[in-house]
Amino acid sequence: MTTYSPNNGTKSYFPDFGCAYDLPGGVMNDDPFPAQDPDTEKWGYIDKSGEWAIEPEYEQARMFSDGLGLVYSEDKGAGFVNAQGQLVASGYIAATSFSDGVAFVSGKLDDEKNGIKHNDSYAAIDKNGAWTLDSAKSSTETDRYCYKQPIFFHDGVGFEGIKDGKAIYIDSKGSEALSASSGHDGVSIVDAGPFYDGYATIELQGVDMWAKAGYIGMGGTTAYGLIDKTGALVKDPTAKSTQWATLVDLWGGINHAGGGMVAAQDSVSGLWGYLDAKSGEWKIQPLFSEAKPFADGMAYAKDFATDDWGIIDDSGAWTAVPRLDNFNSDDQSLVAAGGLVYGTAEAVGGAAPVTSEGWMNAQGLWVASWKL
Template identity: 25%
Template sequence: MKKSFLFLLLLFIQFANSQTPVQELALVKKDGKYGYLTKEGTFRIEPKYKNAKNFSEGLAAVEDNGKWGFIDMKGTLVIPATFDNVKYFGSGICVVSKDKKWVYINTKGEVLTAPASEKLFDFENGVAFIKQGNKIGLMNPKMTVVLEPKYDVIKPFENGFAKVKNNDNWGIINTAGKIVVEIAYQEIGNYYKATTWAKKGESFGLVAAGKFIPVDGADKIWDFGTQDLTYARKNGKIGFIDLKGNWAILPIYDKAKAFSKNLAPVLVGSKWGYINLKGEFIIPPTYSDAETFSSNGLAPIKESNWGFINEKGKIVIPTQYGITSNGFVLSLFSDQEKGFINGVARVKNEKKWGFLKPDGTVLGNQWFDNAELFQK
């Protein structure tokens, strides 16, 4: 009976450990040194590195005496600092430079033999590009070619799909290299629910089930986001179309951004507000700029500076922060990275960077010379 109890206890501990999520850490710079912050606002790894990079797949590159190696989330150097330059891990593989040569390594630091390629590319979505001559193909993490180099261009994969180009025509493939939208369009968008926008001849429309459906009067269409509407332009004004190519909200706005939480920012004249799925203003256009709502129901809005509103339009975090860096606006990041991500928002205050919590307090009550998004 005692042995059975111990056996069950060990199984429970093993299961609990297997269910423990990998914690996200943020790379921050304080007093000229880099360290890694937890979402509790404390340092998991104290600032001590002259140079360091974000975590990816549980490993982060750090510089030691002019060479790069990799630490784990405990700060232990698990791959010795012997590299001249490094990128980020994806699918357990990283591109590194050593002795003036770029190679792939695994999480043990072992050099891998890869298919012939004129350039080494990072793994994303379980594949990496290979380049031979002027053509691009794909390989998998087993270093096996899954798509012989045949395309002039392959754009980065998003959610398992990528735009490809041959002879000035665009289409879409999946990570197995299979064509899901034929290479037949002058322009093409992202792949969302087996649908994409495209330009065919002089017409803009949607492609679904291999069929091109023109959108009445559209001369530009933007990518679908997280909802089944996207914005499009007609006669210089912006409206919203559905997955069938119908104008769900008439094009009457000067600018617009994606729907999220059933609300979308739109510009009327010089002011931004938010409309619902019927095109009705739920939050009046009073802001000089506005971004999409995050999953927690808060959206960044700008008066003289940036703050956050809830879905009823109430300002819950005062407009006293910046979200620009080195002259580049935060639109360098995706829409979902402009506000709250998994509980915190990256903001700037008096030339320092930090993280806000939804109640408006500053994570750890600390500001930094620089702060990157949380990664794991």
């Protein structure tokens, strides 16, 4: 494992597999792990010991989510496999992974010959493959494809879209769960994210709000906020427009909540810190060049001085010194308790820089690594 490099030029994290995916956030947890058989070039799933948990028989395989793995084969199309390797639903042209018991599909393989049109839209299914949400209420097969884009459900709700400057969220039954607005004349919500830990991030736009607040050169009229499950902003921008910038603390970027905190960027300094999710006040001052969400009392942050990633605790202190120059991340929480993260690090100070990659634990120690 310390020296293995596949002949086909792809990177492999296990010496007996042609290629392998990192799980969300680069964390290897107890779910089966997608891997490719180098002989057949088929995909299956392995366990932590490297043994096949689900035999490689698919052209593609994705991470497990909500207890199911998204797979694709030429004869059966896209489908979902459980931890025992059984297909619980298949035959789709394309599909998303499940979240909160809902996935979205773009059509079935035999729809065209049956005269079913998709209209570049999506339908919703449950974990048994049955139609759900508005797709279950439709009168015809064509009408089931009634969503212009897939909806990601988390914390029991999913962001459906923007209507009249408001963010609309629905529950897993398709009913409107909440509608959030800025509560401020001339300021609209133009985008929103999923709920994590009871909070969701929103993007706001207003007419010259920075200029009215007395700031110059703030780069447009976009700011970011945070709403709770009632649809209310953590900091309510209902006061005069001249106070707008102060009320949102000049957040130039924002990540999702975790552990009662939210990674956010101070627009003045450009640095990242952590807000208390309930109050919107800084709990960890913006001192990092980048920051990721908290999970299990730890988070990944990028040191401003060295530009390397390390691990901090909920006081902002380093528990693993910054040493990673890169790691696998999809903005999810990275290292859960007992988990591993895949990344690369460069050791400097010698005759020549030496770059290593591998799996690191929550204390910043290599569990397995090899030189590039």
